[in-house]
Amino acid sequence: MTSATRTLARGERIRARRDFLRIQRRGTRTRGRYMTLIGLPGEQGCSRLGIVAPRRLGNAVRRNLVKRLVRELFRHEKPIPVTDLVVLPFREFPDASFSALQGDYHRTLRRQLRARVRR
Numbered sequence: 001m002t003s004a005t006r007t008l009a010r011g012e013r014i015r016a017r018r019d020f021l022r023i024q025r026r027g028t029r030t031r032g033r034y035m036t037l038i039g040l041p042g043e044q045g046c047s048r049l050g051i052v053a054p055r056r057l058g059n060a061v062r063r064n065l066v067k068r069l070v071r072e073l074f075r076h077e078k079p080i081p082v083t084d085l086v087v088l089p090f091r092e093f094p095d096a097s098f099s100a101l102q103g104d105y106h107r108t109l110r111r112q113l114r115a116r117v118r119r
Contacts (some may be wrong), residue, residue: 026040034089035087036088046082053067057094069094077109
């Protein structure tokens with residue numbers, strides 16, 4: 001596996017503050033066991049990911065671990081239809097097993113997409 005296949009493309013990342021704020025204000029929030037997902041129908045051609053990792057998660061090493069895990073979850077299961085997704089991990093996030101995180105992300109993402117359809 002090359003490093004290019006393990007990274008998110010530039011277009012798959014939410015980086016601008018205005019995009020984070022727009023999604024947080026207008027998006028649908030869905031709370032899971034280890035994270036909250038905020039989703040909004042995407043305006044680009046692909047689903048995009050943004051991660052909020054505040055200092056309450058721990059030091060820089062721990063926050064970077066959280067971000068790597070979230071990106072890996074997103075790579076395994078990208079939302080369809082196209083969605084801008086902001087992930088807010090909880091304190092327990094880095095202590096959970098990857099399979100528990102995958103299950104929680106999968107369930108929370110499904111509820112997120114169903115909630116958006118009902119709107």
